[in-house]
Amino acid sequence: MYYGGVEGGGTKTSISIYNSEEAVSRLVAVIKECYAKAGLPDDTTLESLGLCLSGGENEKTNNVIKEMIKSHGVAKSVIVKSDTIGPLATIGNEGVVLIAGTGSNCLTASGARCGGWGSFIGDEGGAHWIAQLATRWIFHSEDNFRHKIEPFSKEELRPLKEVIMNYFKIDELSDILTYCYDTYSKSHYAGVTKRIAELAQDTSDPVTKKLFSEAGSSLAYHVLAVEDHVEKNLNILCIGSLWLSWDLLKRRIRWNFFKAFKEH
Numbered sequence: 001m002y003y004g005g006v007e008g009g010g011t012k013t014s015i016s017i018y019n020s021e022e023a024v025s026r027l028v029a030v031i032k033e034c035y036a037k038a039g040l041p042d043d044t045t046l047e048s049l050g051l052c053l054s055g056g057e058n059e060k061t062n063n064v065i066k067e068m069i070k071s072h073g074v075a076k077s078v079i080v081k082s083d084t085i086g087p088l089a090t091i092g093n094e095g096v097v098l099i100a101g102t103g104s105n106c107l108t109a110s111g112a113r114c115g116g117w118g119s120f121i122g123d124e125g126g127a128h129w130i131a132q133l134a135t136r137w138i139f140h141s142e143d144n145f146r147h148k149i150e151p152f153s154k155e156e157l158r159p160l161k162e163v164i165m166n167y168f169k170i171d172e173l174s175d176i177l178t179y180c181y182d183t184y185s186k187s188h189y190a191g192v193t194k195r196i197a198e199l200a201q202d203t204s205d206p207v208t209k210k211l212f213s214e215a216g217s218s219l220a221y222h223v224l225a226v227e228d229h230v231e232k233n234l235n236i237l238c239i240g241s242l243w244l245s246w247d248l249l250k251r252r253i254r255w256n257f258f259k260a261f262k263e264h
Helices: 021-038 059-070 085-091 127-143 154-168 173-182 186-190 192-202 206-225 241-263
Strands: 003-008 046-053 075-082 096-100 104-108 113-115 236-239
Touching (some): 046 059, 085 096, 127 192, 127 241, 154 192, 186 192
Parallel strands (some): 003 046
């Protein structure tokens, strides 16, 4: 008797899985790769398969994915849940899971949540959100829009602008619109955040450090939004690739926690 589980984060599994046979086929291909590594026949049928996927908050959509997976014959029973459920299983009945990858989400063992609504509505503090904020700052500067509110000059924004243009391999800033609309890929767009983090870590660039400071605040707000549902001495399980940039996030996260708990 065999059991299987798959966790798919935003950087590896597109939200188009909800209505795309191609995306489901890719998941099935990954499962069969695991069969090969385990020495199992390609036509193995698992007794049960659990998938914790980014964007898996809607039960109706999850049921569609479940039936599509089952149609491939890889498992007798299929369970599809949000990507926060897998990490929650590791912290027991106490604590908070804070996801910061392509997107962001926060969930407690008791079911309280904040975030996880995707890049069009939220994902504050995630890599896509950082990339979007960085791009917006540059366009605002080019347009002289909000010049008395946003803190950086065109010259200060130049290193960030160069990173973004090099990442997308564009000669004119306006060419980025192709990647924002015509050939938009959520994971590819968010991928520039890794380059932004490298600039922040390798230099004293104030703009990129400010971006991660803003992200740190947003991630802290996720936890503070659910604090009434957990013990005060809570454990926070951090999941996602953005935590590789902890050194850029921690100061603002800690400051927001200190400020909030001091007020209590």
